[in-house]
Amino acid sequence: MLATQRQELILATVRAHGAARVSDLVDDLGVSDMTIRRDIAELARAGLVRRVHGGAVAPEGTRASDEPGFEVKVEHAGPQKTAIARAAHADLEPGQTVALSAGSTTYRLAELVAQDAALRPFTVVTNGLRIADVLHRAVAPGDLEVVLTGGVRTPSDALVGRVADASLALLRVDRAFLGVHGLDESGLTTPNLAEAATDRALMGCAAATTVLADHTKWGTVGLAKIADLEEVDLVVMDDEAPAAARRLLTDRLQTVVVGDDPAAPPAGAPGTLPPHVGDDA
Template sequence: MTDNQNLLAEQRRALILDEVRRRGGVRVNELTRKLNVSDMTVRRDLDALARQGVVEKVHGGAVPVVEASTHEPGFEAKSALELTAKDDIARTAARMVLPGTAIALSGGTTTFALAHQLLEVPDLTVVTNSVRVADVFHTAQRSGTAGVPRPGAAAVVLTGGMRTPSDSLVGPVADQAIRSLHFDVLFLGVHGISVEAGLSTPNLAEAETNRRLVRSARRVVVVADHTKWGTVGLSSFARLSEVDALVTDGGLSPAARAEIAEHLPELVVAGEPRIG
């Protein structure tokens, strides 16, 4: 760990979380020495991590929260987490989209943030299995003069399917619709990403639908905040070798960055020069 007192709160908390997960628990006095910050600062950081549901505070320190691999938070619950990181990731990913291309957006709160950033990119064809993502584009189109979509507005293809807690449409209907389509870039939100499990989700039906999305894309870009690294859901749906780029935020630890660099062609960290 670092002794830099000027670390941003998000960076400092990422370091703390990395240490908690690596060691299985930490004490406040250990963190104050390693981070060279006050006891009060460490306790505030642990409070923030506890509110995110990634650590559990215990007397004198914290331990990691181990969720069941089948646990799937709802859209509203996930929307409240890592808001700044998701907005930064969305702005960065939007710059990777060319006008006139066919793209796909999977379900998730990060792809939802990305959809807002894509409203000004002209002549897109957007394929999505996310009710929330489709609503972003439809709402923007309805706000046009006299309800007429503005020139260059995106053409949106919403797959059918069964609705998940995260408001994604999955299952055989969605899979069949996606199977016949081909898009230039897939922007994929994930529940978890790791070297061992690849990309994973707690929802079995969503895993199969995501596999179809990956197979139909010429380029696969994962958009995920730093807390997703090292998380594993019930079902893996893609290997890291099938991913062309990961767009994430600056909270990713140095150890995680090094590991990602070994397994992915491109790592894009919001606010930093592109690597890969």
């Protein structure tokens, strides 16, 4: 079992029960005490658990309204996020206008866009400060246009609120790529009320919406609902998502599952993400 797989199982145990004992994890996962302690230390550095004597517990004050910062999110499930971003990038075409919500997986997609001169001319609308920055710093940007909404900055470096929402209401894009804090059978959620409204505005300006969600997002629930699953055209996720989650998503909307090897070719490319999948879903 890979370290990332062990860590996700440890995190799932902590989320489900509030705590996990090293001794129990050793028995369940069949690895050494030291290996489990290293995994817990890695999760603690990412702010996902708190180390205690004999195991790990949920971080103090963890609530549906708690919002992790960008630096925490971008390092977590990195290979899976890269694979998801590669699959999305494989279907982009020159001349398109897309919207990227603020987020760690959409940030990885923005990095690929910034490096791909063959895509240009290309336009990106975003409420993500980190996304706008990586696109702005692209070498020889050429015909790469970036439209950054205004708004109030959140802990995750998103611009949200009435100014952002009003900006998006004036725009129309071919497709929105949306990162989410949580995803389950009831829909998409985020800890931030204002960010939920801005994400809805971003979906509203797009002809189609694709959600980019790694497996750690499944079962996580934030305070504010963004949208129902039926309002999404496509979900791109990695193959470590629970089988039950994959079945549910496949039954209710179009779903693409990609591998977690960032060096592998994007799954199903090109043509994985049809331009108007809402007609076929």
